[in-house]
Every structure is written in structure tokens, then in C-alpha cells.
Amino acid sequence: MKTDPTAAPTFAGPRRGRPRSEAAEQAIFAAVEELMAAGTSLSELTIEGIATAAGVGKATIYRRWPNKEALLVDMLHRMETPVPEPTGGSARDDLVAMVEYMRMRGLAKRSRWVLKVALGQMQSWPELHAAYRERVIGPRRQMARQVVRRGIAEGLLRADLEEELLGDMLLGPILARSILWDDSDLEDPDLAVRMVDSLLDGLGGPAHRAGGA
Structure with missing residues (x-):
């Protein structure tokens, strides 16, 4: 998914209105923790890398969060x-x-x-x-x-x-x-x-x- 680099960052929480898979979300959060435990910094995390580690498609992440920043805020909030x-x-x-x-x-x-x-x-x-x-x-x-x-x-x-x-x-x-x-x-x-x-x-x-x- 392409994003406008000049657009202001969005930090809204997970999107609503579509059936949500708790298992997929838990896999995404676990993937972020595992990547960080392996030494990946917050700035080095990417949607593609998180999706690969979680075993889901990038679209699965983008259906829930508009960008990486919103995902990270939601993860920290849950922790x-x-x-x-x-x-x-x-x-x-x-x-x-x-x-x-x-x-x-x-x-x-x-x-x-x-x-x-x-x-x-x-x-x-x-x-x-x-x-x-x-x-x-x-x-x-x-x-x-x-x-x-x-x-x-x-x-x-x-x-x-x-x-x-x-x-x-x-x-x-x-x-x-x-x-x-x-x-x-x-x-x-x-x-x-x-x-x-x-x-x-x-x-x-x-x-x-x-x-x-």
C-alpha cells in the first residue's frame, strides 16, 4: 500500500466496522515483540517485516491500523x-x-x-x-x-x-x-x-x- 510521504502521520487506533480476528492481532503483537527481542528498534520495524514475522499479509495489518505508528501505540497500550x-x-x-x-x-x-x-x-x-x-x-x-x-x-x-x-x-x-x-x-x-x-x-x-x- 502506497502512502503520501507529505501527509501528516495518523495515530488512530485499530479500524472498526470489519470482522476482526483476535488470533491475527495476537500474532501481529507477538511478532513485534519477537522482532524487538531480536534487536530490531522501533524505527527499524516495518509493516512488511511485521507481516512476515506474524505470518499474515500486509493487508491484514492495514485493515486494522493505518500505519506502523498506530500499530505500535496500540501494542504499547495493550501491554x-x-x-x-x-x-x-x-x-x-x-x-x-x-x-x-x-x-x-x-x-x-x-x-x-x-x-x-x-x-x-x-x-x-x-x-x-x-x-x-x-x-x-x-x-x-x-x-x-x-x-x-x-x-x-x-x-x-x-x-x-x-x-x-x-x-x-x-x-x-x-x-x-x-x-x-x-x-x-x-x-x-x-x-x-x-x-x-x-x-x-x-x-x-x-x-x-x-x-x-
Whole structure:
């Protein structure tokens, strides 16, 4: 399939409206992982090479993704830990779930070498990185904002601090452990609870100080 080299890149997700083969998609995703595990960089991946490794025709890929970039964003999205739904409990419960999500994501990144390599290489590919931020990081940040707003509304968090600052302070410790310090301990299943409760001692609003947590 020929593409216009002057056209703006498209990063839409898989196309809809045609019967989809889950087996074919899994074979395509597995092929990308195998190619990267063999040393192929993101920039070196081609639709033809992926199709050959997956045992499918190029048309099978193009029916699902308009280009390689859209395929890679979708693959990375699927490799990520899904953003958690609201717990239905207190704001503190949602804060714990948010930090726990980041802990599990850190563990997944360590165990899935291909994900770690792909995320690292993506930093030097501005278009792909921008698409990843919009589709994956954007919903994650929105989740954090919603949890922080609920914490403020319930009096669990201080209302005199900016929402973005509160989010950074709440997620900063787990991000440091999962991204900056690759050898830090993420195995502790109680880590999210301990982090949130320790942070609330300093960031807590009147409900927390009154023992509402």
C-alpha cells in the first residue's frame, strides 16, 4: 500500500466496522515483540517485516491500523496495566488504588523487557511519543486529577494546594521507585497503603486529621 510521504502521520487506533480476528492481532503483537527481542528498534520495524514475522499479509495489518505508528501505540497500550476504575469506596481507597496501579505498572515494566525498551526508544521519536501521551498517559493523568479532586471535596486532602501539585506529591514517590530507581522494592503488596497513609499525614485535610481515613 502506497502512502503520501507529505501527509501528516495518523495515530488512530485499530479500524472498526470489519470482522476482526483476535488470533491475527495476537500474532501481529507477538511478532513485534519477537522482532524487538531480536534487536530490531522501533524505527527499524516495518509493516512488511511485521507481516512476515506474524505470518499474515500486509493487508491484514492495514485493515486494522493505518500505519506502523498506530500499530505500535496500540501494542504499547495493550501491554500497559489498565487504568483502574473507581473503587466505589472512599477517596482514600481510590488514592490507594491509584498508587497500587503505578506499582503494578512498574513491576510489569521490569518483567516485560520489550515494554521497557520500547518506552525508552520512544523518547527519541516525537510523533510516536506524542500519540502515546495522548492515548495512554492522558487518561492516566485524568484519573489522578479526578481522585485528587474527590479527596479535596471530601476533606481528605488540603484544599489550599493546587490539584496538579497534590497529584505530583502523591504519585512522585511511587514514580521514583518504579522509574528512576530500577532496583527499588516494588514487591511489597502493602506499599500503596503505606505510601498513601504516610503522605496523608502531611497532605491531609480536616477529614483525615479528624480520623476520617
